[in-house]
Amino acid sequence: MTASLPPLNALRAFEAVARLGSVKQAGVELNVTHGAISRQLKTLEEALGIALLEKEGRGVKLTDAGIHLRNAAGEAFERLRSTCAELQRQTAEAPFVLGCPGSLLARWFIPRLDRLNRDLPDLRLQLSASEGELDPRRAGLDATLWFAEPPWPADMRVFELATERIGPVLSPHHPRCAEWQGAPPAALLGEPLLHPASRPQAWPSWARQQNLDPARLRLGQSFEHLYFLLEAALAGLG
Structure with a gap:
């Protein structure tokens, strides 16, 4: 006993x-x-x-x-x-482990990393890249930086950094660049659109904001990562 x-x-x-x-x-x-x-x-x-x-x-x-x-x-x-x-x-x-989608990490975070290091010299930051939906409760993560919309999880503290703006981007190397400059959004209907597999809602969301029927969109080449999609757009592929 x-x-x-x-x-x-x-x-x-x-x-x-x-x-x-x-x-x-x-x-x-x-x-x-x-x-x-x-x-x-x-x-x-x-x-x-x-x-x-x-x-x-x-x-x-x-x-x-x-x-x-x-x-x-x-x-x-x-x-x-x-x-x-x-x-x-x-x-x-222990380092502060920040989860971040790989594309956001490459295109937005890393270009600002030097400034962050200057502003917070004592911060021991470790970046954990991932694609798709990041689970902020994943073991080993202290925080996540991601694209999300309300409602927010009730058991988490959320700091909204900025409002996301979604819109088409077009390289000057695209063969129809001159034709589409200044054209209304409806001009893209029926055209093959590059799109990220990780964010299938992006183009439909843009279409609804332009009062266009998302069903009339024609999705073309898909890319697993937004980073690859942007590189394809820069090359004039769509």
Whole structure:
């Protein structure tokens, strides 16, 4: 049969008194009153059924049982302090892991990385690239930078950086560039459109914003990553 532990707050108060040799100093360290420390000591003695301290002049001294408990409690709390300090040190030294779609990372984040390093020189940043829907709860991630729309997850803090603007881009090397400059959005209906497989909603969303029927769009070559799509557009392929 395993004996239950007495209240941990009472043990903590006793350990402080035993280590500092003073009820008053223990109260200062634990940020509680002298009376609160005395009540915790009484609770501990009642739980154990034995006296741990006795008066000596204007102070207190440990009984034999108190000395025995002081040694055990002191060792246990010191190990706890050491372990907590180590965990805090590891947390402070660990990099901040940011998940980001590979295309957004390559086209938007990396060109701004030097400025970020200058503004936050103490930030130890580790980038984790991925495509498609990033799960912000994925193990190992501290935060994610991604394209998303409300409603936001109720269990997460969301910082909206900017409103996304969706629109066609056309290289001057495209054979019909001159024809389409200044043309209305409907001019693209029926034309093969480059599109990212990771964001199939992009062109339909643009069409609805232009009061066009998304069903009339003609989707052409698909690319797994937005980065490859933009490179194809720059080459005049669509």
